Amino acid sequence: MAAKVVKSQHLRDIEPLFREVPDGIPDPAVELRACLLGELALIGSGAGRRSLEAYAEKLRGLGHPLARLPGARLDIEHRFAVRVRGLGSVKSAKQLRSRFPEAPSTDGGAVAGCGAGDARDDGRANAAARPFTAGGWAREPEARFFTLPSPLGPDDFGISFIKELPLRCLAGEGSRRGSTLACVTTPDDVLDELFSASYVGGVNGHGQGGAYARLYAWESFCALMGLPTDVPLLEAVRHAADYRWLRFMAFTDWFHHDTSDLAFAVLDPTRTRVAVLAATDTDVHRDALG
Structure with missing residues (x-):
């Protein structure tokens, strides 16, 4: 209203x-x-x-x-509710590579991924997933947090690292034609996708008004960084510049590449904490169709 x-x-x-x-x-x-x-x-x-x-x-x-x-x-919110021709949902590896620089695979990343420990935090996970649950996306998002015993190598935050994490969205990786892919992105890109997830809503869900879509986007954004819930937003913007942000996709039962699939990984400044958020708007009842 x-x-x-x-x-x-x-x-x-x-x-x-x-x-x-x-x-x-x-x-x-x-x-x-x-x-x-x-x-x-x-x-x-x-x-x-x-x-x-x-x-x-x-x-x-x-x-x-x-x-x-x-x-x-805020300046970081410059894309909120702005439609740009040719910049719709990223549905293919080709589209992802054309818009973002690829993060190369490394052996060090794979080794580090195997040693990552699960750091469960239900409250933080709920906040990270809120834009998708509020927007009525078809499947419950996967929000996971991991800790590393030592800092990740500067060049090791890529798909080889992500593939070794025990993620539901990557279950069955390699069973479909196509390979997993990770690309470097920016905080404003992630924040805009979180806003759009709630503002536009899922195919069978409902979009939120701009005020609450904005709130849910910021709550998710801060949760991905592990910041306090009451952090001033300009302070969150300052912190975001010190994190590393990835978009990734795969060819599994999670990523259908037909409606909306999103997956992000975030590495904190100490390079010892990682957050992953994956969401899909494909109806779960269609999973059996492949």
């Missing part, structure tokens, strides 16, 4: 809704206004309006989840 209001009404008509600040969160009217602020931030409107800023400040004091989002789009 908030998205529709922002698209159809002038700011001068929306602004009177914020004349009275909220006195509590459990109120549909307060929730609508919080979402309106989120939608206005994404289109770069409302900055400098005293009534809107006062309302946002009150929401922060009340602890509303949307209140942690900045009142204007």
Whole structure:
């Protein structure tokens, strides 16, 4: 509803809704206004309006989840809800290689992958997967975390490392025609995909409004880096530059290459902690079709 209001009404008509600040969160009217602020931030409107800023400040004091989002789009969010011809879902190895530099395989990466230890964290996993679960993607995402006994070699974070991790998304690797592939990507690419997963929604799911899609994207992004849930977002952006980010794909029962498949791996600055997030929007009932 908030998205529709922002698209159809002038700011001068929306602004009177914020004349009275909220006195509590459990109120549909307060929730609508919080979402309106989120939608206005994404289109770069409302900055400098005293009534809107006062309302946002009150929401922060009340602890509303949307209140942690900045009142204007950050530079790293430049692709949110922006459609670019020719930049749809990556469905093939050829598309992946054409858009991102490939991370070469190394023997050291394979050895390190074999020695990775599972670091289960259900809360962190749920936060990382939230854009996909909120958007109604067909299968439950796989969010996994691993620790290494010693720092990964500078050139060893590639597909040979990922293939040795006990990932469900790679089960049966080599049973289908095609080879696994990993490419180097950037924080803004990952954040944009997380936003789109929730904002657009799954084929049989439902998209979220921009305000909550933005929130879920940031929660997932921070979870992948292992940052505190309340970290300021500009601080998260600064940290993201020190991490290494990969996209990867394979030819398994998980990766169908027909709707939407996504898989990321993230290496922390110490090179001893790795997060993996994989999601597919292919209906699980079609798995038997191959």
